[in-house]
Amino acid sequence: MTNLTAGALSPKEAIGRVAATLRRRRSAELRFRFWGQAAIGLALGFLVLLFGAIFSNGIPGLFQHYVVLDVELNKQRLDPQGDMSVNSLYAGDAEALIREGLLAALDNPTGRSNTRAARGIISSGSAQRLVDFVYANPNLMGQTVPVKFALDDDIDSFLRGFVDRNTPEADRRINDTVIQFVDKLVASERVSYEVSDYLFFGSASRDAEMAGIRGALIGSILTLFICVLISFPLGVATAVYLEEIAPKNRFTEIIEININNLAAVPSVVFGIMGLAVFIVLFGMPRSIPLVGGIVLALMTLPTIIISSRAAIRSVPPSIRDAALGVGASKMQTIFHHVIPLAMPGMLTGTIIGMAQALGETAPLLMIGMVAFIVDVPGGVMDPGTVLPVQIFMWADFAERMFVQKTSAAIIVLLAFLIVMNASAIWLRKKLERRW
Amino acid sequence: MTDTTMTTNAAMTETRMEDRILPDKTIGQVHVEHPRMTARAVDVHYGTKKAIDSVTLDIGERQVISFIGPSGCGKSTFLRCLNRMNDTIDICKVSGLIAIDEQDIYDPSIDVVSLRARVGMVFQKPNPFPKSIYDNIAYGPRIHGLANNKVELDQIVEMSLRRAGLWEEVKDRLDQPGTGLSGGQQQRLCIARAVAVSPEVILMDEPCSALDPIATAKVEELIHELRAEYTIVIVTHSMQQAARVSDRTAYFHLGKLVEVGETKQIFTNPVHELTQDYITGRFG
Numbered sequence A: 001m002t003n004l005t006a007g008a009l010s011p012k013e014a015i016g017r018v019a020a021t022l023r024r025r026r027s028a029e030l031r032f033r034f035w036g037q038a039a040i041g042l043a044l045g046f047l048v049l050l051f052g053a054i055f056s057n058g059i060p061g062l063f064q065h066y067v068v069l070d071v072e073l074n075k076q077r078l079d080p081q082g083d084m085s086v087n088s089l090y091a092g093d094a095e096a097l098i099r100e101g102l103l104a105a106l107d108n109p110t111g112r113s114n115t116r117a118a119r120g121i122i123s124s125g126s127a128q129r130l131v132d133f134v135y136a137n138p139n140l141m142g143q144t145v146p147v148k149f150a151l152d153d154d155i156d157s158f159l160r161g162f163v164d165r166n167t168p169e170a171d172r173r174i175n176d177t178v179i180q181f182v183d184k185l186v187a188s189e190r191v192s193y194e195v196s197d198y199l200f201f202g203s204a205s206r207d208a209e210m211a212g213i214r215g216a217l218i219g220s221i222l223t224l225f226i227c228v229l230i231s232f233p234l235g236v237a238t239a240v241y242l243e244e245i246a247p248k249n250r251f252t253e254i255i256e257i258n259i260n261n262l263a264a265v266p267s268v269v270f271g272i273m274g275l276a277v278f279i280v281l282f283g284m285p286r287s288i289p290l291v292g293g294i295v296l297a298l299m300t301l302p303t304i305i306i307s308s309r310a311a312i313r314s315v316p317p318s319i320r321d322a323a324l325g326v327g328a329s330k331m332q333t334i335f336h337h338v339i340p341l342a343m344p345g346m347l348t349g350t351i352i353g354m355a356q357a358l359g360e361t362a363p364l365l366m367i368g369m370v371a372f373i374v375d376v377p378g379g380v381m382d383p384g385t386v387l388p389v390q391i392f393m394w395a396d397f398a399e400r401m402f403v404q405k406t407s408a409a410i411i412v413l414l415a416f417l418i419v420m421n422a423s424a425i426w427l428r429k430k431l432e433r434r435w
Numbered sequence B: 001m002t003d004t005t006m007t008t009n010a011a012m013t014e015t016r017m018e019d020r021i022l023p024d025k026t027i028g029q030v031h032v033e034h035p036r037m038t039a040r041a042v043d044v045h046y047g048t049k050k051a052i053d054s055v056t057l058d059i060g061e062r063q064v065i066s067f068i069g070p071s072g073c074g075k076s077t078f079l080r081c082l083n084r085m086n087d088t089i090d091i092c093k094v095s096g097l098i099a100i101d102e103q104d105i106y107d108p109s110i111d112v113v114s115l116r117a118r119v120g121m122v123f124q125k126p127n128p129f130p131k132s133i134y135d136n137i138a139y140g141p142r143i144h145g146l147a148n149n150k151v152e153l154d155q156i157v158e159m160s161l162r163r164a165g166l167w168e169e170v171k172d173r174l175d176q177p178g179t180g181l182s183g184g185q186q187q188r189l190c191i192a193r194a195v196a197v198s199p200e201v202i203l204m205d206e207p208c209s210a211l212d213p214i215a216t217a218k219v220e221e222l223i224h225e226l227r228a229e230y231t232i233v234i235v236t237h238s239m240q241q242a243a244r245v246s247d248r249t250a251y252f253h254l255g256k257l258v259e260v261g262e263t264k265q266i267f268t269n270p271v272h273e274l275t276q277d278y279i280t281g282r283f284g
Helices: A011-061 A086-091 A094-105 A112-119 A126-136 A153-159 A176-187 A197-201 A214-245 A250-262 A267-281 A289-313 A317-325 A330-358 A362-366 A387-396 A400-433 B002-019 B075-081 B112-118 B133-144 B150-163 B167-173 B183-196 B213-226 B239-245 B263-268 B273-279
Strands: A063-072 A144-150 A191-195 B035-046 B049-060 B064-068 B092-100 B119-122 B201-205 B231-235 B248-253 B256-262
Touching: A011 A063, A011 A400, A063 A094, A063 A153, A086 A126, A094 A112, A094 A126, A094 A144, A112 A176, A126 A144, A153 A176, A153 A400, A176 A191, A214 A250, A214 A289, A214 A330, A214 A387, A214 A400, A250 A289, A267 A289, A267 A362, A289 A330, A289 A362, A317 A330, A317 B119, A317 B183, A330 A400, A330 B133, A362 A387, A387 A400, B035 B075, B049 B075, B049 B231, B049 B256, B064 B075, B064 B239, B075 B201, B075 B231, B075 B248, B112 B119, B119 B183, B133 B150, B133 B183, B150 B167, B150 B183, B150 B213, B167 B183, B183 B201, B183 B213, B213 B231, B213 B239, B231 B239, B239 B263, B248 B263, B248 B273, B256 B263, B256 B273, B263 B273
Parallel strands: B064 B231, B064 B248, B119 B201, B201 B231
Antiparallel strands: A063 A144, A063 A191, B035 B049, B035 B092, B248 B256
């Protein structure tokens, strides 16, 4: 027999040793807490930097400079056919009327160089703007009314102070005459700085002052619509089948491994697949939201399947027992109890998947959604682009004002993301409250 | 000093348990005059492990029979065979014959859904659906199409809750979630849910193990009342409960049905040594 008390400490000795370890434990805890806080602080710091960079560029990008000109809405010149139709208005001479209004505002300078300088001040899309204005307000025809036009992006960036007037004339994008004219317009209080209507209602354009995100926004909405329409039912059905119905054998194991691997496949690979299968093999058109949505759906499927399976697994077995116990069939148990209880978790997975899809650029480049498309897509079969691709394209343009447009588009993208997530979370809360 | 005594005691119990041999044949009356359910030579395997070994037992009509025995003795497994809840476990294989009203419940022509409508079940942990009290009760009748209209369904719900002795407590809050009730009320809600589909047999798997003594007393009282209309099989760890609520008692040990008989006889005059030791609290 061994001595049972060998090596045992008296209570007093034990207290002493515990006290010694206590100090070590406490300092370890404090160190751990410090590192944790430091990590969070660093993450927050980067977040602040990120948002600071986006918002300091993006907020001014939401605004632009406009000039108000008194334009004579001459019936004969604006509407040569006299029927106020769009065709007639576009055939009219809106551009000359605007030019006259502009020159009048500049006290009618003479000489070719002066008129050419004046012409460059306002946006090249002004004629279209006047046509739209007249079309919307036909009763103003014949009068001379103040109409607001966008300034050219070079003038806009000059007014924002991006162009130093002290640099030699040859090194500036705008010459002294233009600066003199702009100063005159500012002095006569014709220039205003307001929220850009082109940004939200315009589409792709080479001119920074007219470039807008409407086409890309609609393209994103259509693409995501297709994406969620395909990936959510397919993902949930797959998850339910694998969790509740499929026998556990080698075959389902292989499927499971493949789904998990699919989640780790780089997104551009899905783009190549989309190009090879849908466009080359099936002959679908390029650049359409339908193909984009299908490709993104395939990309988000693994995310939705994996999170839906986790949600289904988290439904307590006692609920299944209860349903089976009163005589519900397997299908009834799944549809009446398991899916409703797992739905919040499934929606969370879908939100994550959709957020990924919304920000995805690479696969869409592969299927041609990077094309320069001015028209807003009217349906899933119309060529279009999406917000992140639009941002990518704008970031590529050289003009100074596109930098701000890019950040402004990023803000819109983030806002879209927040709206999307908030509505999904609201939906989830609502579903949870049903119980 | 105390330690030594305990060790010796444990050692003694162990040697004595090994000495005891499980009987080849169940001791006591396995057959009854009016059986509702019959089990003949039922074996249950979990994979290669035998969980139930050749159990033969009749379950009498409008009787309460309780299954007792130490943990892992197979009483719950056997209970879950009676309404084929074991079907959900892939590796579980049942052989032998189990019949309700002389109809083999494992026959391929039997739909497990209709079987479970006839043999209801109440589980160890109260498991109301996360729905309203009303919907908890109405779920079974709805899926089986027992009510032709809302009025009939209301009647079924009220009747079931009355039978479970819960009506007075919940009649003003039928639209509130069933999960908001207390543990004992939840268990009675589950009994009401089982009753709502008008089963012939109700299986109860340790229905009071998660309840306090007062709630337990209420459920036991309820079992007393339900006996008039239903055949009840109850698995319990509490021998007092078995003695209080059941007409017959079956003692399981290591997958075998050791002894079965009138509850009074089992508790006052057990035949087999294992039964004797178990009910006197020497092990288990």
